[in-house]
Structure formats: structure tokens, C-alpha cells
Amino acid sequence: MTKQTHSFQAEVSQLLHLVTHSLYSNKEIFLRELVSNASDACDKLRYEGLNNDALFEGNADLEVRVSFDKDARTLTIADNGIGMSQEEAIAHLGTIAKSGTREFMGKLSGDQKTDAKDQGALIGQFGVGFYSGYIVADRITVESRRAGLKASEGVRWSSTGTGDFEVETITQAERGTKIILHLRDDAEEYLSAWKLKSVINKYSDHISLPIRMRKEEWKEGENDQPGEMVLTDEWETINQANALWARAKKDVTDEQHNEFYKHISHDFEPPLAWSHNRVEGSTEYTQLLYIPSKAPMDLFNRDKKSGLKLYVKRVFIMDDAEALMPSYLRFIKGVVDSADLPLNVSRELLQESRDVKAIREGNTRRVLAVLEDLAKYDKAPVAGDDGVTDATTEGVTDVLSDEDKAKQGKYSQFYAEFGSVLKEGLGEDFANKDKLAKLLRFASTSTDAVTVSFADYKARMKEGQEAIYYITADSLAAAKNSPQLEVFRKKGIEVLLMTDRVDEWALNFVQEFDGTPLQSVAKGAVDLGSLQDEAEKKAAEDAAEAFKPVLAKLKEALKDKADDVRVTTRLVDSPACLVVKDHGMSMQLARMLKQAGQQAPEMKPILEVNAEHALVKKLGGDANPNFNDLAHILFDQALLAEGGLPEDPAAYVKRVNALLV
Numbered sequence: 137m138t139k140q141t142h143s144f145q146a147e148v149s150q151l152l153h154l155v156t157h158s159l160y161s162n163k164e165i166f167l168r169e170l171v172s173n174a175s176d177a178c179d180k181l182r183y184e185g186l187n188n189d190a191l192f193e194g195n196a197d198l199e200v201r202v203s204f205d206k207d208a209r210t211l212t213i214a215d216n217g218i219g220m221s222q223e224e225a226i227a228h229l230g231t232i233a234k235s236g237t238r239e240f241m242g243k244l245s246g247d248q249k250t251d252a253k254d255q256g257a258l259i260g261q262f263g264v265g266f267y268s269g270y271i272v273a274d275r276i277t278v279e280s281r282r283a284g285l286k287a288s289e290g291v292r293w294s295s296t297g298t299g300d301f302e303v304e305t306i307t308q309a310e311r312g313t314k315i316i317l318h319l320r321d322d323a324e325e326y327l328s329a330w331k332l333k334s335v336i337n338k339y340s341d342h343i344s345l346p347i348r349m350r351k352e353e354w355k356e357g358e359n360d361q362p363g364e365m366v367l368t369d370e371w372e373t374i375n376q377a378n379a380l381w382a383r384a385k386k387d388v389t390d391e392q393h394n395e396f397y398k399h400i401s402h403d404f405e406p407p408l409a410w411s412h413n414r415v416e417g418s419t420e421y422t423q424l425l426y427i428p429s430k431a432p433m434d435l436f437n438r439d440k441k442s443g444l445k446l447y448v449k450r451v452f453i454m455d456d457a458e459a460l461m462p463s464y465l466r467f468i469k470g471v472v473d474s475a476d477l478p479l480n481v482s483r484e485l486l487q488e489s490r491d492v493k494a495i496r497e498g499n500t501r502r503v504l505a506v507l508e509d510l511a512k513y514d515k516a517p518v519a520g521d522d523g524v525t526d527a528t529t530e531g532v533t534d535v536l537s538d539e540d541k542a543k544q545g546k547y548s549q550f551y552a553e554f555g556s557v558l559k560e561g562l563g564e565d566f567a568n569k570d571k572l573a574k575l576l577r578f579a580s581t582s583t584d585a586v587t588v589s590f591a592d593y594k595a596r597m598k599e600g601q602e603a604i605y606y607i608t609a610d611s612l613a614a615a616k617n618s619p620q621l622e623v624f625r626k627k628g629i630e631v632l633l634m635t636d637r638v639d640e641w642a643l644n645f646v647q648e649f650d651g652t653p654l655q656s657v658a659k660g661a662v663d664l665g666s667l668q669d670e671a672e673k674k675a676a677e678d679a680a681e682a683f684k685p686v687l688a689k690l691k692e693a694l695k696d697k698a699d700d701v702r703v704t705t706r707l708v709d710s711p712a713c714l715v716v717k718d719h720g721m722s723m724q725l726a727r728m729l730k731q732a733g734q735q736a737p738e739m740k741p742i743l744e745v746n747a748e749h750a751l752v753k754k755l756g757g758d759a760n761p762n763f764n765d766l767a768h769i770l771f772d773q774a775l776l777a778e779g780g781l782p783e784d785p786a787a788y789v790k791r792v793n794a795l796l797v
């Protein structure tokens with residue numbers, strides 16, 4: 137192929153512009169990105185080579201070489217990994233491969249307020265892959281040959297990073313890729329072995345391949361000239377070159393974990409927590425699991441692949457090994473390195489393997505244990521609390537180690553990001569249902585913060601209270617103002633306020649907690665049991681008795697709308713409310729299903745009326761000429777109060793207006 141010129145994809149030009157204009161404050165990350173790509177390329181070769189030994193071309197010692205040429209002012213990062221064909225070089229280096237990068241770019245350019253410096257700081261943490269080379273280079277030349285292709289089928293790609301790039305065919309004996317950076321004037325510092333080593337140590341020490349540089353030697357000066365370090369022909373390994381997860385736990389620093397996590401997840405924030413273990417027994421494996429700090433944008437896509445990489449005896453096998461984690465923990469990132477699985481294991485085989493099942497169960501247990509631990513130290517103040525202690529930290533002494541102190545607040549952070557997905561586990565993972573129930577947090581009538589666990593609630597239950605009361609609603613405001621809460625408020629009984637869309641579905645799987653049943657305050661008749669005294673019970677019965685004739689008329693007037701009408705003691709300030717039968721679907725869920733275009737059972741709610749309320753009293757007997765209109769208004773208002781809409785809003789308005797004039 138003679139030299140051809142191609143244009144960059146529009147997003148690449150945009151990215152390159154940002155890279156060159158805003159990243160000067162954090163230049164050195166380019167090396168992390170290029171070494172990371174080289175390492176990925178070697179992993180790919182090792183994997184493809186499992187079934188095709190010829191790809192190694194007689195050399196299976198994979199490595200990355202970093203070298204520089206002071207005179208030519210170039211820095212080269214070379215690997216003997218999978219390499220690129222001509223088509224691959226055009227496709228991969230002319231477009232943005234990572235969907236995450238594209239989203240990130242969208243966010244950056246959408247936010248006009250961030251100036252170039254802030255943008256620089258942001259992308260600096262995020263990493264922009266190959267294109268980060270342009271932070272320090274005014275031209276990048278890539279020479280590559282894909283493993284298995286003929287020497288004459290190599291490719292040279294070259295660009296100044298402005299608009300277009302050139303490609304031509306070259307002959308390259310060794311497979312793999314050389315990234316040659318023609319350094320800018322202000323990037324001369326990278327022509328120093330000392331500088332390069334320090335950056336590689338900082339960012340790339342976790343890379344399991346050897347990263348090699350030419351050894352330097354001190355050479356005495358001649359003729360009174362000062363001595364200097366000169367490069368020799370010997371290559372030395374400058375990193376630890378063993379897989380991070382295979383090292384002893386105590387030998388891995390937090391910074392190394394942070395860098396490794398960023399390398400495997402492409403996340404730009406450090407992880408919230410991690411767990412690193414060697415599991416021995418009938419199935420042997422090493423697990424290194426990270427809980428991210430932030431949820432990805434596609435968290436609720438249940439088809440999203442898990443974030444675990446599978447290795448077998450240090451050989452990379454696959455990304456996104458979904459069989460290693462249950463779907464509700466799909467946000468966990470990390471590595472599993474198995475000692476037992478065959479090297480040629482396929483995705484299909486993974487689904488059926490007993491070892492994999494054991495690993496999945498082990499991973500699940502481990503993640504839940506980390507979450508339990510974070511939850512134990514989560515110091516979330518409850519309303520009226522001075523923030524010093526609360527029920528969640530009970531049992532924890534005041535003298536916390538620094539490590540435990542660092543855990544404070546992390547569970548709330550985790551829960552805000554991932555609480556909803558965790559709830560999927562209630563329906564998915566019956567073996568761990570009890571553990572998951574302990575990890576749930578809700579707002580309640582005592583606090584708007586989503587921090588109340590079932591255990592906290594139980595510890596605060598009133599004497600004689602027999603159930604954990606909760607209400608589901610579309611929003612916190614709707615839940616808090618729900619008429620169904622009135623009697624609970626009056627009696628000072630806490631009610632959990634559940635406002636997450638999945639709550640009602642998830643609660644189907646949790647009927648009780650630690651022996652105490654869960655009871656929706658919007659379902660069935662209220663039975664406060666021994667929380668109600670005899671006098672109250674008697675008064676309620678009398679009121680119901682006296683109200684019977686009106687009730688009969690109400691039932692008749694509303695027979696098309698209400699399944700039943702009854703007198704209730706749950707209301708204090710409101711005239712009426714709607715409830716559903718004990719095990720019925722809540723009105724809120726039925727509405728949600730309908731909105732989502734799904735089948736929801738046609739159901740008529742029960743209208744409960746407060747016989748003590750002035751409006752209800754006004755309904756009166758036969759004499760009231762407006763009885764029918766009032767009855768409908770009562771029903772429609774109860775519907776409005778719980779977030780619904782009257783079936784015929786115009787008729788409702790007409791009725792109210794008729795009474796107002």
C-alpha cells in the first residue's frame with residue numbers, strides 16, 4: 137500500500153483538541169496509558185495463542201520496552217503483543233473505541249462552564265488512551281505487525297494529531313507495536329531514564345509483564361569533561377513484573393490498588409473498597425474485587441456484562457466473565473485467577489462448571505462481607521441525633537483504628553449509588569436473602585436520609601408493636617404526606633418510607649425481618665393490635681355502628697369505583713384514603729406498570745373514611761342533596777392524595793366548582 141491519508145472520526149479531533157489544550161498540568165499520564173495498551177496487547181496475544189501456538193512465532197516471552205533517543209528526541213514504547221493489521225490500525229487509531237470515553241467527552245464538551253484547566257484535571261484522571269501521547273508529542277508514529285501476518289504486512293501509521301493521519305505498508309520482522317513519540321520542546325524531561333522509571337513506578341507497577349529499559353552506566357569524563365550516565369545494550373526490568381493480585385496482600389499499597397483498579401475498570405475515580413484473598417480448598421483461586429465509588433450510566437441495563445476479568449494461572453482468559461458474579465453484583469470490578477479451570481475454557485463451559493459456581497458463591501459472600509463491614513462503620517446521623525453515635529454504630533467502641541475510621545460514610549455512599557441494584561438480589565439470590573435484608577436502608581418518618589435499616593427500626597419499635605410498618609410511594613414528599621400515616625404519626629410509630637421504584641417488587645421477597653412481619657400501611661385494614669387501647673377500640677366500633685347507614689349509601693354511590701367502603705381509625709386529619717387488599721398490588725405499582733405499557737390487573741381499591749372528619753359528617757343522611765357529588769369528590773381526593781388521577785378529571789373539577797359557588 138502506498139501512503140494513504142485518512143481523516144479522524146469527528147470525536148477524535150475533538151478529543152485531540154482537548155488533550156493538546158488542557159492536559160499540560162498532568163502530562164505524565166500518557167505513559168500509563170501507552171503501557172496499559174501494550175499490556176492489553178500482550179494479554180490478547182497470550183489468549184489467542186492458547187489455541188494457536190504459531191502466533192508466538194517462537195517467542196512467548198512477552199514484554200514492554202521503553203527507550204528514548206536524545207538526538208532524535210523520540211520516546212518509544214514497544215511491545216511484542218498481538219500487534220495491528222493495517223485495517224486495525226486505521227479502525228482503532230482513527231476512532232474512539234471506548235464507549236466510556238465517548239460519554240465522557242460528551243459531558244465535558246456539554247459543560248461550557250468548565251475551563252480548559254479543569255477539563256485537563258478531569259481527563260487527566262480519566263485517561264484518554266492512545267491519544268494521550270499527544271500531550272507530549274507533536275507527531276506520533278506507530279509501527280505494527282499483527283501476530284501471524286507476514287513480515288511484509290506491517291503498517292506505519294503517523295499523525296500530528298490534527299485532522300488526519302497517514303498509513304503505509306512496511307516490512308517489520310518482529311510482531312507487535314512500537315509507539316514512537318516525537319517529543320514537543322516542553323517534554324524534554326522524558327528523555328531521561330530516571331524520569332521515565334519514576335513515572336512507570338508510580339502508575340504502572342501493577343502491570344504483570346516485565347517493563348524493560350536499557351541499563352545505564354556511569355561513564356567517567358575524559359579530558360577533564362564531567363562524567364555522565366550512558367545507555368548500555370543490556371535491558372533491565374524496572375517493575376515488579378508479577379501480577380498484582382498474586383502478590384501478598386500486605387505488599388500491595390493503596391496507591392497500587394487505585395492504579396490497578398483504574399487500569400482494569402477505566403474508571404477515573406478510585407474504588408470505594410476492595411477485597412483481596414486467596415481462596416483455598418476444593419476450588420482454588422485468587423479474588424481481587426473492587427467496589428466502584430460511582431455507578432456507571434448503564435447500571436440498570438441487566439444485560440450489561442460483569443466487570444470481572446478471568447485469568448487461569450496468570451494467563452488472561454476473558455474480560456466480562458459474567459458467570460463469576462450474580463447479576464445483581466454486576467457493578468463489581470476485578471480479577472479472578474483460577475488454579476483449576478482449563479486454559480481453553482469458553483463462556484459456555486463457564487456456565488456449567490462446578491468450580492465456577494463455587495467461585496461465584498465465594499465472590500458473592502466476599503462482596504456481601506465487605507458491605508456488611510462498611511455498614512457496621514457507617515456513621516449516618518439520624519434526625520435529632522448529635523451525630524456521635526447511632527444504632528448502626530452500636531457495639532463499636534469509640535476507639536476506632538484509622539482503617540476503620542476511613543470506612544465511615546462509605547456505606548451510605550455505596551447505597552446511594554448501588555442500593556437499587558442490590559435489591560434485585562432479594563429476588564435473585566435466595567441463599568443470601570437474609571444478609572441482603574440486613575443491608576437495606578430506607579428513609580422513615582424519623583429521618584429523610586436513606587439510612588434506616590430494619591435492625592435500627594426494630595430497636596426503636598414501641599412496646600406492643602408487632603410489625604415493621606412501611607409505605608411505598610413515588611417520592612419522599614408523597615410518602616411523607618400520605619394520609620395513611622396519620623395515625624402512626626399521632627401515636628409516634630415510625631414508618632419506613634420507600635420511594636425506590638424497585639421497592640415494592642423487592643419487598644415481595646421479604647415478608648419478615650428477624651421474626652417481625654413487614655406490613656404496608658396502605659394495604660389491608662390497619663390493625664395496630666395492642667398499640668390501640670380499649671377506649672379507642674370501643675370508640676371506633678361505636679362510630680362504625682352509627683355510620684352504617686351512610687356507609688351503605690356510599691357503597692352504592694361508588695360501586696363502580698370502590699371495591700368496598702369502610703370506616704377507619706388510621707386517619708386523623710384527612711377525610712378518606714384508599715387502600716388495597718392485604719396481598720394486592722399497590723396502586724402505585726399498578727400505575728407504574730400501566731405507564732410502562734405493561735399489563736396491570738384492573739383493580740378497585742377500598743375507600744376508607746374517617747367518621748370523625750367534618751366533611752364525612754357533612755355527608756349526612758338522606759337529606760343531603762349533594763350526597764352523590766360529595767361521595768365522588770371524597771373518592772377522587774383520596775386518589776389524588778396518594779398520587780393518582782381521577783378517572784374523569786373534568787367531572788371532578790365540575791363537582792368541586794359546583795360546591796364552591
Ligand SMILES: Nc1ncnc2c1ncn2[C@@H]1O[C@H](COP(=O)(O)OP(=O)(O)OP(=O)(O)O)[C@@H](O)[C@H]1O
Binds near residue numbers: 177215218
Ligand atoms: N500497543 C498496542 N497494540 C495493539 N493494539 C493497540 C495498541 N495500542 C492501541 N491499540 C489498539 O487501539 C485501540 C484504541 O486504543 P485506545 O487506547 O484509544 O483505547 P482502548 O485501549 O481501546 O480502551 P480499552 O482499553 O477500553 O480497550 C485499542 O483498543 C487497540 O485495539
